[in-house]
Amino acid sequence: MRHDFRCEKFRASGLAGAGINSIVAMSGAPKGSVYHFFPTGKHGLVAAALDEAEKVIGGWYRQIFGQKAPVSEKVRSLFDSTAEWVQARNFMKGCPITAVTLDIDAESEDLRALCSSVFETFQTIIASGLDDVPASQRAGVAQLILASLEGALVLSRAQASPNPLAETGTLLAATLARAFEQRSEAVELPRRAKTRRGARSL
């Protein structure tokens, strides 16, 4: 997997920091003059970075959720690989879509639809791999997985530890497995159903 892509800058300090730093580096102009010389340049730069992030991160998620494996295993793999990724970067990088979303202000309002679209792509990729979940609930569960991942990544960065990601992934995987095994017990996951039947006779 490639992680050294253009939007890497945005992973570190978001739209405000990364945009300014990128443009200053390219232009050699003093920071304060950036917005005079590049009135629309920042938007184009960010849009290109979001597009690239969609492809690279989307490819990463597609690899995990395209596997033939139980949903719980895919969820753990998603969180564990993110934990490894952020630890390898010394907890200084995060999700570029989150970083840009948090930096949207009145002047960059047009970036909101781009961020929303990339998150929707991620959610669709995750939903497509939730074989154990009833089809009508896959979008909602995918949204819960994506929200938990984004939030746990923030907690891992705050603690400078892979634990929040690893622990959240493990618990979410177990909780989802339990919930959806139960919901569809008539047709799926006989091993679990047996265990519960055994418990009932106590």
Place this chain on the structure above:
Amino acid sequence: MRHDFRCEKFRASGLAGAGINSIVAMSGAPKGSVYHFFPTGKHGLVAAALDEAEKVIGGWYRQIFGQKAPVSEKVRSLFDSTAEWVQARNFMKGCPITAVTLDIDAESEDLRALCSSVFETFQTIIASGLDDVPASQRAGVAQLILASLEGALVLSRAQASPNPLAETGTLLAATLARAFEQRSEAVELPRRAKTRRGARSL
């Protein structure tokens, strides 16, 4: 509940934007000179804002998780009140702790422990209200709730919609209720247990 507190600035654009804007507004100095004139000022400003956020948001969470109510109701209340909060602010504000965490760089590394400490306070408050969850698992479940909340808030801001928060809260509440009702079915939540027994006889 008071939401118009000092750290409000950080909710909008994080450490980079808010810190610089605040200091520039106070000093009247050109942006580029801020770091020369206020080499430690920004850290103090952010630390005070984080402290205030801990008190105000912590009070909000304490009010929800201190209620006598099922865990699922508390979780829904947490997500729904956050959805209302961000919608009332036109999706331009978010969690100040997340905003600062994402803006941490080599020069502001000392803020990481502060952010981590505030998140830990939130997690402890949530855990203290998880009566239905076995004591040994409350910290983990609280971390999952906090991570999902922070992530869903980002998704709601990206979509400019309360739906990601409301939907994630509803699904997480139902999923947790199902998981922990089952785990402790011998002593708790007889209504649910009855429903499951009914389903079994089909």
